[in-house]
Amino acid sequence: MNMHIFKPTLILVFLIGISACKKKDSNTYEVVDTNSYGDNLNKDKSKSNIEFHSILSTNLFQKPSSINELSRTDRVMQSCGDKTLINEVIISNYMNSANVKLPSRKMMTDSTERFIEETYIRFFIRRPTEAEKTWFTNFINANKSNPNFRPELVYTAFAASDEYMFY
Amino acid sequence: MKRREFVIKSATLAAGGMVLPYILPSGRLFARTNAPKADHVVFVMFGGGLRQQDSILKRYLADSQGYNVEGNILYNMLEGAAPASKIAYGITPSGQPNGSQPIPKILSQSLQKQGTIFQEMRAISGGHYGGWNSLITGSRVEGQGLKVRPMNPTIFEYARRFGGYKATDVWFIGNTISNSIPLLNSSKHPDFGLQYGGNFFAPGITFGSDGYAALSNAKIYHPQEELEPVYKMKNFLDNTFNIKKGDMPGIRNTDDEKTQIKEFIANTFQRQASGLLPMPPVSGGDGSTIGYAAEVLRVFKPKLLVVNLSNIDGCHSNFTGYLQAMHRADHAMGFLWNYIQTQIPEMSGKTIMTFAPECGRNLKHNPIQDENDWYGYDHGDSNSLRVFGGMVGQNVPSNLLIGNEANPIGKVTDMALTIADILGFKDEVKAAGLVDFESMSLFDRI
Numbered sequence A: 001m002n003m004h005i006f007k008p009t010l011i012l013v014f015l016i017g018i019s020a021c022k023k024k025d026s027n028t029y030e031v032v033d034t035n036s037y038g039d040n041l042n043k044d045k046s047k048s049n050i051e052f053h054s055i056l057s058t059n060l061f062q063k064p065s066s067i068n069e070l071s072r073t074d075r076v077m078q079s080c081g082d083k084t085l086i087n088e089v090i091i092s093n094y095m096n097s098a099n100v101k102l103p104s105r106k107m108m109t110d111s112t113e114r115f116i117e118e119t120y121i122r123f124f125i126r127r128p129t130e131a132e133k134t135w136f137t138n139f140i141n142a143n144k145s146n147p148n149f150r151p152e153l154v155y156t157a158f159a160a161s162d163e164y165m166f167y
Numbered sequence B: 001m002k003r004r005e006f007v008i009k010s011a012t013l014a015a016g017g018m019v020l021p022y023i024l025p026s027g028r029l030f031a032r033t034n035a036p037k038a039d040h041v042v043f044v045m046f047g048g049g050l051r052q053q054d055s056i057l058k059r060y061l062a063d064s065q066g067y068n069v070e071g072n073i074l075y076n077m078l079e080g081a082a083p084a085s086k087i088a089y090g091i092t093p094s095g096q097p098n099g100s101q102p103i104p105k106i107l108s109q110s111l112q113k114q115g116t117i118f119q120e121m122r123a124i125s126g127g128h129y130g131g132w133n134s135l136i137t138g139s140r141v142e143g144q145g146l147k148v149r150p151m152n153p154t155i156f157e158y159a160r161r162f163g164g165y166k167a168t169d170v171w172f173i174g175n176t177i178s179n180s181i182p183l184l185n186s187s188k189h190p191d192f193g194l195q196y197g198g199n200f201f202a203p204g205i206t207f208g209s210d211g212y213a214a215l216s217n218a219k220i221y222h223p224q225e226e227l228e229p230v231y232k233m234k235n236f237l238d239n240t241f242n243i244k245k246g247d248m249p250g251i252r253n254t255d256d257e258k259t260q261i262k263e264f265i266a267n268t269f270q271r272q273a274s275g276l277l278p279m280p281p282v283s284g285g286d287g288s289t290i291g292y293a294a295e296v297l298r299v300f301k302p303k304l305l306v307v308n309l310s311n312i313d314g315c316h317s318n319f320t321g322y323l324q325a326m327h328r329a330d331h332a333m334g335f336l337w338n339y340i341q342t343q344i345p346e347m348s349g350k351t352i353m354t355f356a357p358e359c360g361r362n363l364k365h366n367p368i369q370d371e372n373d374w375y376g377y378d379h380g381d382s383n384s385l386r387v388f389g390g391m392v393g394q395n396v397p398s399n400l401l402i403g404n405e406a407n408p409i410g411k412v413t414d415m416a417l418t419i420a421d422i423l424g425f426k427d428e429v430k431a432a433g434l435v436d437f438e439s440m441s442l443f444d445r446i
Helices: A003-020 A049-061 A067-078 A083-095 A105-110 A112-124 A130-142 A151-159 B003-023 B128-137 B155-163 B209-215 B223-239 B255-273 B286-300 B311-316 B319-343 B414-423 B426-432
Strands: B040-045 B116-122 B170-173 B199-201 B304-308 B351-356 B386-393 B400-402
Touching: A049 A067, A049 A083, A049 A151, A067 A083, A067 B209, A083 A151, A083 B209, A083 B255, A105 A112, A105 A151, A112 A130, A112 A151, A130 B223, A151 B223, B040 B128, B040 B286, B040 B319, B040 B414, B128 B155, B128 B414, B155 B170, B155 B304, B155 B414, B155 B426, B170 B286, B209 B255, B223 B255, B255 B286, B286 B304, B286 B319, B311 B319, B319 B351, B351 B414, B386 B414, B414 B426
Parallel strands: B040 B304, B040 B351, B116 B400, B170 B199, B170 B304
Antiparallel strands: B116 B386, B351 B386
16 A cells, blocks of 8 residues: 555544544433332223222221131122122221221321322322322312311222222 | 205204114113013022922922822912822921921912913023023023123113113022022123123122121211212212223112112111011021012012022922922012012002023932932933923913923023013014024913
8 A cells, every 4th residue: 555645544543543432421320219109001900809808908907807807798799789889888887997097187188188199009009190189189178168078988989999999 | 944054954963863862861772662561570580490290280299209199389379289198398396397387378369370370381401500591681591601691681681771770670689699690680791781780689698697797887978978079089080090881890870879779788787687677477598588589679669670599409419308498489489479569569560570490300319318218309301491480460361371291381581581571672682682582472472
């Protein structure tokens, strides 16, 4: 090769090499602590009677039912054609128990947003959407003057809802 | 009228004509195609499998155990003298031989005298579940699996879809939750299904010790101040969760119907504790099931109620118990018909009661002997297809016997069309094309 051509080419390759090999700044990605909850889009499997009441009693009493209680409840559910109806009766039967653990009415009315969020997470294993949060906030505020409106009724509605029957 | 205006108005009218039938509040698509014969139907699936020889043929022990003793042990249903000896079909007074005291007759006139009996009908299946399916759906049952809902629509779905009835107008009272009984209140047919299903109770469970523990302490919420907000919240939650109706595991009542049924459950426990439930004088087993059916009739006055009896099936291993169960079932039938006529004015004179078993029993006995050394009978042979049925009430010819051993008339699949005929939607059921093509309304067989 002609030296007149070779020298400039060598210099050009050297200069490109220096610029191309410039050390890149490294990026640092950090993890922010946050709880992860699903949405309701993928809940398409119906809970069995025993699954439903096992989860429900844990939600309401903070302890699981015995297998005898669950089998009995399963038989009762099979003995009625309207599952949502019989669930509601069983739920209200639970609500009459002294051992049911419910938030106070004060907590529901004073910390409404927190109450709604915790209720969604407790029953649906997800956070409410903004629309859901707004609807429930308005509903609870609208019922503040009704002395019979208490967390028990909200829990009953959640436990009797369609979404709670699926996972 | 301008051409454009004419076209718009014509199109609107045509569209309205097509859509209107679908939005009638009754849910009916069109007017009834035949005049109803009665306002209410009660259908008793009288059974568990009873042998033609021991029941309608009144042979008692003569065709089963080799004793020459004949007689009628179903004297509320059928005409004929009771057996004169070897009495074992009754109740057992203290210190007396088992079954030695017949239960007094309830009806002054037998159902045979008051109505029409089809003496020799044919069952479709020699088994229980196939038999129940043929009674409830009116279809032949080839391919029907156990532990699944019927393949073809049930009479409950026909009644709700074609009759426009609400869920509390249509009831199925089962005697158990085993043998797939709780699945018979609705089919899995895509054009019908749970949205048209009937309400169901198995009272032995719902109002037995299990139900008492799980349901009897339920709160009765105030309809406006408590229940209304609950249902508003639940409806909001359900609307944000769009599950398909077919995916829900049970039938659906409206909020008002739910409230009514909840009150019924609470009141039934109270009336049970106070001894106020309308039970046959000799109850227990099938008798209790009939008693709870009577309570549902008293409270809801449904258009259609189907009740299943099955104690008779003890015949597999206890022939004496089988005779007693048949006799008690006859007693319960007499009680139910009498109760409707005398205690429910809204249904008295406006009701037809029909009855038929799901199957018969074998011609030959099995090797199992009971306390009297009498042999048991299974079911499944051709003799198991021999059954009888009947109907009584408004517009039913009285004192009429149809068919005999030499001339069988009627099939168990006729029962669904008969109910549809009584309530006024027979042609729609036939047009759906899902019943046995040989089946007919029993009225058309007369």
